[in-house]
Amino acid sequence: MRLDAYLAHRHQRWPDTANPHLFITRRTALDTSPASNPWLHRQQPLSSDLLRADRILDEVLAARGDARMICELFGLGIEAAARYTAADSRGLQ
Structure with a gap:
């Protein structure tokens, strides 16, 4: 499933992040803020x-x-x- 693939990618790329949000970026992996709405819509243009x-x-x-x-x-x-x-x-x- 796509979610499983993304979670595997997220864990591989940022194994030690403390960010609890599902979608994270290079910037948000370093803190606990959510990814921005514009980033989310570029990555996943679904509501x-x-x-x-x-x-x-x-x-x-x-x-x-x-x-x-x-x-x-x-x-x-x-x-x-x-x-x-x-x-x-x-x-x-």
């Missing part, structure tokens, strides 16, 4: 909502449709989690 939805769907697949786990992991209500698990049961990925 954060689309990235989050993709991450939720990936977790639904990994959790085999466990709506309760999705609720707890992402802070979703049961109705929202049910929409994601329904998409998984229809094969929408």
Whole structure:
């Protein structure tokens, strides 16, 4: 998966960074600030909502449709989690 590849790259390039943010740059690897919005949009021209939805769907697949786990992991209500698990049961990925 792309996230796994990026995390491997991030760990290889900056193994000792204390930065907790998912995306970091040469500058932000040295502190704990987030990458700038312009940098993020140049690197990944998707909205954060689309990235989050993709991450939720990936977790639904990994959790085999466990709506309760999705609720707890992402802070979703049961109705929202049910929409994601329904998409998984229809094969929408």
